[in-house]
Amino acid sequence: MIKINNLHANIGEKEILKGFNIEVKAGEIHAIMGPNGTGKSTLASVISGKKNYEVTAGSIEFDGQDILEMEADERARAGIFLAFQYPIEIPGVSTTNFMKAAINEKRKAQGLAPMEAKEFLARMKEKMALVEIDKAFMSRSLNEGFSGGEKKRNEVFQMAMLDPKLCILDETDSGLDIDAMRIVSNGVNKIKSKDNAFIIITHYQRLLDYIVPDFVHVMYDGRIVKTGTKELALELEEKGYDWVKELV
Amino acid sequence: MTDTVSIKSVFNHHLEQLNGSAAALSELKKAALESFVEMKFPTSKHEEWKYTPTLLFSKSELDYSNTYTIQGNETLLPSAFEANIKIVFINGVYSKAHSTSSDLIEVLSITEASTNPCFLNYFNTLANNITEPYTAFNTSFFKEGVFITVKKKAQIEEAIVIEYHETEAATQYVQQIRNLIVVETGAIASFIVKHSINHANSSLSNTFNELIIEENAQATIYLVQNELHQIHHINTWEVEQKRDARCNFFTYSDSAALLRNNLHILMNAPGLTCDTKGIYLASKKNIIDNHLKIEHKHPHCSSFQLYRGIMQEEGTGVFNGKIHVHKDAQKTDAYQSNKNLLLSSNAYIYTKPQLEIFADDVKCSHGATIGNLDEAALFYCTARGIRKETAKMMLTLAFANEVLNELDNEAVQQYIERAIEQTLLKD
Numbered sequence: 001m002i003k004i005n006n007l008h009a010n011i012g013e014k015e016i017l018k019g020f021n022i023e024v025k026a027g028e029i030h031a032i033m034g035p036n037g038t039g040k041s042t043l044a045s046v047i048s049g050k051k052n053y054e055v056t057a058g059s060i061e062f063d064g065q066d067i068l069e070m071e072a073d074e075r076a077r078a079g080i081f082l083a084f085q086y087p088i089e090i091p092g093v094s095t096t097n098f099m100k101a102a103i104n105e106k107r108k109a110q111g112l113a114p115m116e117a118k119e120f121l122a123r124m125k126e127k128m129a130l131v132e133i134d135k136a137f138m139s140r141s142l143n144e145g146f147s148g149g150e151k152k153r154n155e156v157f158q159m160a161m162l163d164p165k166l167c168i169l170d171e172t173d174s175g176l177d178i179d180a181m182r183i184v185s186n187g188v189n190k191i192k193s194k195d196n197a198f199i200i201i202t203h204y205q206r207l208l209d210y211i212v213p214d215f216v217h218v219m220y221d222g223r224i225v226k227t228g229t230k231e232l233a234l235e236l237e238e239k240g241y242d243w244v245k246e247l248v
Numbered sequence: 249m250t251d252t253v254s255i256k257s258v259f260n261h262h263l264e265q266l267n268g269s270a271a272a273l274s275e276l277k278k279a280a281l282e283s284f285v286e287m288k289f290p291t292s293k294h295e296e297w298k299y300t301p302t303l304l305f306s307k308s309e310l311d312y313s314n315t316y317t318i319q320g321n322e323t324l325l326p327s328a329f330e331a332n333i334k335i336v337f338i339n340g341v342y343s344k345a346h347s348t349s350s351d352l353i354e355v356l357s358i359t360e361a362s363t364n365p366c367f368l369n370y371f372n373t374l375a376n377n378i379t380e381p382y383t384a385f386n387t388s389f390f391k392e393g394v395f396i397t398v399k400k401k402a403q404i405e406e407a408i409v410i411e412y413h414e415t416e417a418a419t420q421y422v423q424q425i426r427n428l429i430v431v432e433t434g435a436i437a438s439f440i441v442k443h444s445i446n447h448a449n450s451s452l453s454n455t456f457n458e459l460i461i462e463e464n465a466q467a468t469i470y471l472v473q474n475e476l477h478q479i480h481h482i483n484t485w486e487v488e489q490k491r492d493a494r495c496n497f498f499t500y501s502d503s504a505a506l507l508r509n510n511l512h513i514l515m516n517a518p519g520l521t522c523d524t525k526g527i528y529l530a531s532k533k534n535i536i537d538n539h540l541k542i543e544h545k546h547p548h549c550s551s552f553q554l555y556r557g558i559m560q561e562e563g564t565g566v567f568n569g570k571i572h573v574h575k576d577a578q579k580t581d582a583y584q585s586n587k588n589l590l591l592s593s594n595a596y597i598y599t600k601p602q603l604e605i606f607a608d609d610v611k612c613s614h615g616a617t618i619g620n621l622d623e624a625a626l627f628y629c630t631a632r633g634i635r636k637e638t639a640k641m642m643l644t645l646a647f648a649n650e651v652l653n654e655l656d657n658e659a660v661q662q663y664i665e666r667a668i669e670q671t672l673l674k675d
Contacts, residue, residue: 048631049630049631050627050631051627071630071636072627072630072631073630073631073633073634073635073636073639076630076631076632076633076634077633081631081632082631084628084631087628088622088624088625088627088628090625090628090629090643090646091646091650092645092646092647092649092650092653093642093643093646097642098629098632098642101629101634101638101642102632102633102634105633105634105635105638106633109633141646158632162632162633
């Protein structure tokens, strides 16, 4: 589904990604772990098309197509979804209207008419139940005044609404209490299918008790230094990241 | 026409024309002219007119004293708002034939009204002919306008619509419209004031309105200033609230080569509330200027100013929000918020909160901001597949909605939301 080859990316003069490689196939869950400041969030931003980064070398292929020249919105419509580490508050735009705009822009690009109101509402209702969001949230301004947990649930809700092929979760677990963690993970497990794939970026092993990865990659200094299965996450938890640094 | 001699000769001609009933006002007019000649047309050296060059008025070769004659076959734009009570002006002249009334209100042309004792009781009581040049200019030369009385205890649910239509013929006159609105004791009424300009030339109008809200009465004004195209318009509202009266004032402006709104609210009893809101959207080379003065004269009054400005292309916005708290106006609660969005590097905004506080136990807050669309919010939208242009529109509308959502009139809300969308799309 996505193939990243020897990816180098800078922010300003500073090189953050230094030859990053990964291949994720449909139906797989990949976890990327690593200490702070190692380039995990940069990776998520670069895949989703954020402008502040400059890709200096390497390639990203999504469904066989080079996406580096594509704008963020085109990538999203192609099926890439980023669940933000820090979801943005947008005063004056309700979650309902935001979702309506997102779904209809995608349909427009596919040459389809806007989604029927009835179908849209049914879909909203179904996906809200998935992450246990109360319908009162839908008419409130997007993320405004939401707690950390509510924001993250809203991200997973949007993911469910848009039905992407590749879901990237950027530290969705950080700052979540056990309840929110359970709800978010349940949501993800229900969205997961043989046709989509997940890249889960996390600092802690805890989330992986709920969402079981097929592969665990350890990232350090802008690239993957070790790959294994879910046992690797436990090993990291036990030994800490200093052990990773010695691998380099 | 700027020199004193020619202004005076035009004025004498004007007085002769009046001879009939309105002649009762000629003393007032003479005094206003003296004061206007003293003040002259303001230039950019005048602090209150620094960013709003009204040069065209002074350079105009048009006869200030003349007015249009309604033909009856003018091509007018269709009404934007449905209404049972409608007051229609064509090229600055009130047209009874185009208007519809009701038992709950009385509408007289200003000429008809000029001998009416009730009219004379209120007329010119709020006009500042001494230091406001365009007020004195209007008082000197006005010939057209209406006197509207909303009768005692009348409860008018549907908004009354005042329509100003202009055809190309309007460009031959300086329109000096003079209105007086009295909302009598216990009455409730709202007005939508809508301009519909059916030509693309620059016409000049200097409209002066007095609004008196009597005891326990409520008035809501919606100024809908789109479709002003290339006109130069000075629009002054002097408002007085009596005991237990309530005033809501909303202004939407998205057009005009030059538009100056003066809004002065005198809260003339203790315990009053007035609420002012506005959205201005300046495009092309438009200059849109909102000058407010909220006057707290008595204790325990509250006032609110909530204004949002959007400037695109080479548009210029001006906001000047004055809150004047008199010495005796203790326990005043005054709030002002003015936020501005600059969508282009060639757009300008001049914003000035101006608090003049002479009482010592008051709560006055103000905030003014100028900014661009939030890049993080734009990225968040595009990361959900929303095209950048759509995202910009969505965020800009959301910005305006902070004011729009607060309005009580759904027809006005919907109309303005569409007007904003259309104006932004032209970018």
